[in-house]
Amino acid sequence: MNPEKNKKIYNSVLELIGNTPMVRLNSVGSELESEILVKLEYTNPSGSLKDRIALEMIEQAEKAGKIKPGDTIIESSTGNTGFALSTIGILKGYKVLIYETMPGKAGGEKMRMMHNVGAEVRLIEPDDIEGLQDRSIAGSEVELPGRQLCLDDEKAHPGVWWARQFSNEDNVRAHYRTAQEILDQTGGKIDIFIQSIGTGGSLVAIAEVLKKECPGVKIIGIQPASSKEHWTPGMDFPSTEIKGGIVARMLKQPELIDELVMTTDAEAREIAHRLWKEEGLYCGISSGANVHYALEEARRAQGKLTIVTLLNDHMDRYLTEEHYVT
Ligand SMILES: Cc1ncc(COP(=O)(O)O)c(C=O)c1O
Numbered sequence: 080m081n082p083e084k085n086k087k088i089y090n091s092v093l094e095l096i097g098n099t100p101m102v103r104l105n106s107v108g109s110e111l112e113s114e115i116l117v118k119l120e121y122t123n124p125s126g127s128l129k130d131r132i133a134l135e136m137i138e139q140a141e142k143a144g145k146i147k148p149g150d151t152i153i154e155s156s157t158g159n160t161g162f163a164l165s166t167i168g169i170l171k172g173y174k175v176l177i178y179e180t181m182p183g184k185a186g187g188e189k190m191r192m193m194h195n196v197g198a199e200v201r202l203i204e205p206d207d208i209e210g211l212q213d214r215s216i217a218g219s220e221v222e223l224p225g226r227q228l229c230l231d232d233e234k235a236h237p238g239v240w241w242a243r244q245f246s247n248e249d250n251v252r253a254h255y256r257t258a259q260e261i262l263d264q265t266g267g268k269i270d271i272f273i274q275s276i277g278t279g280g281s282l283v284a285i286a287e288v289l290k291k292e293c294p295g296v297k298i299i300g301i302q303p304a305s306s307k308e309h310w311t312p313g314m315d316f317p318s319t320e321i322k323g324g325i326v327a328r329m330l331k332q333p334e335l336i337d338e339l340v341m342t343t344d345a346e347a348r349e350i351a352h353r354l355w356k357e358e359g360l361y362c363g364i365s366s367g368a369n370v371h372y373a374l375e376e377a378r379r380a381q382g383k384l385t386i387v388t389l390l391n392d393h394m395d396r397y398l399t400e401e402h403y404v405t
Contacts, residue, residue, distance in 0.1 A: 093167065096123055096130045097256055101264040101387075106357035107350070107370060113270075113377040113384040115370065118261065120389050121362050125166040126159075127392035128257070129244075132280055133163035135253035136242045137171065148172030150238045155203070155225025157181050157218045157277070157404050158189025159392050160244050165198035175199070176232075176239075178225030181216065182208040185400040192396070203228070208402065215303035215344040215403035218277035219245065219326060226321035245278045246324025254284030261285065261387060267292055270384035273299045273372050275342075275365040277405035279325040281389065286335050297337045299376070300329075301368055303403050304343040312336050342368040347403035350374070355394060362390035364403045 089095060099122050104115040120128035140146045151174040154164055161177035168175040175198040179186050182205050193200045205221040208214050222245070229241040244250050261269070272289055274282040279300070286298040302310060310316070313333030316323055329335060344364075351367030354360040369388040376386055 091170075092124045093134060093170065096134050098260060099123060101261075102358075102360065104358060104370070107353050108374050108377055111374070111377040111380075112382065113380045113386055115373045115377060116265065116385065116387045117360065117366070117370065118257075118264070118387070118389050119360070119362075120391050121366070121393040123163075125163045126395060127163060127363075128281060128389060129159040129163035130167065131253040131257060132244060132247075132250040133160060133167045133242075136244065136247050136249045137164070137167055137173075139249040139252075140240060140242075146173070146240045150174070150240055151176055151236075152240055152242060153229050153232055154178070154242045154244060155180055155222045155229050156244070157216060157221060158186050158193070158396065160242075161198070161200070162189055162192050162196075164242060165193045165196050169197050176201070178203045178228055180205060180218075180221045180225045181404070182206065182211065182221070183400070185216065185402050185404070187399050188396040208400070211305040213304040213344050215305040215342075215347070216405070217303045217306040218405040219279075220307060223321055230320055243324070244280070245322075245326070246318070250278055250280035251284045251325060254281045255288060257281060258285040258288035262288070262292055265385065265387060268385050269293050269296055269387050271297045271299065271373070271376050271386045273301065273369050273376070273386065273388040275301045275303070275368050275391065275403075275405050276326065279329045282336070283325055283329045286329075290335065298335065299338045299340060299372060300336050301340055301342050301372055303368070303405060304341040306341065309341070310339050312339060340372060342371055342403065344403045346371045348401050351394070351397075351401070354390070360390060361394040363392040363394055363397055364401055365392065365405055366390035368403050
């Protein structure tokens with residue numbers, strides 16, 4: 080046991096957001112020379128990296144006078160941002176309404192979790208999972224109908240605030256801290272950083288910081304293979320009130336992301352299973368996608384590289400169905 084761990088008493092669970100641990104993989108990829116370091120975002124209080132952005136978006140909106148306790152926070156989400164906003168919003172005295180945008184039974188755990196903490200959850204079913212080629216689920220695409228409902232609700236009802244995770248700059252700002260933690264944990268010795276893309280908030284923020292601080296670092300973003308849009312760095316990506324946002328900003332800067340790749344549902348799931356069984360890392364399926372691609376890079380590498388990625392959420396939301404969802 081580590082005698083230095085958790086020596087103090089915290090005043091609230093909100094103080095436990097961020098400062099997540101980083102762990103070296105021991106078994107997965109052990110045949111390869113490079114080292115793979117994973118940052119355990121699933122150890123955040125609600126079980127995903129989205130606690131960071133939920134706290135930042137709410138606190139900045141409070142500071143700007145856009146919301147006050149008693150108001151209703153709304154969002155369209157495949158579930159992690161929904162549960163993070165539910166956790167933090169309800170603790171802070173807000174009502175929370177989430178349009179859950181997962182097909183069929185895939186979002187069942189997250190819907191129950193949000194309901195259990197007192198949020199209102201409305202299911203907006205996209206195409207059935209069988210209709211999504213590859214059965215992975217791209218948040219940037221399936222969240223669109225829910226975003227339209229959020230926009231309509233916010234316009235129609237005073238006291239309703241849509242967090243707009245896909246375009247809210249406070250999403251990116253929250254992850255500047257994630258980036259600083261990565262620099263502190265690695266001493267800045269990072270050759271490759273890899274992250275799955277939902278809103279793009281974590282990838283954009285971490286890419287911006289690492290590109291400045293780690294000369295020669297390679298940044299790789301992953302889209303779920305079901306994505307109808309195949310993004311390339313530098314491509315034109317028009318924004319609307321419900322689409323684009325942080326992803327559009329990312330694509331506009333061709334030097335920010337070196338490669339955009341796709342990972343399939345099956346590839347992501349296979350590696351998530353190995354992380355559970357061989358490493359005791361109880362992460363979700365997008366974490367499997369990240370490590371799948373880290374292994375691909377380690378196989379291609381000449382010499383010993385340090386590859387860093389995030390384990391985005393907890394396995395507890397994939398007990399019924401296991402899909403690569405962002
Ligand atoms: C499980 C999971 N992995 C990865 C991501 C990607 O995070 P971001 O929105 O920062 O791109 C998300 C969110 O969309 C997610 O829920």
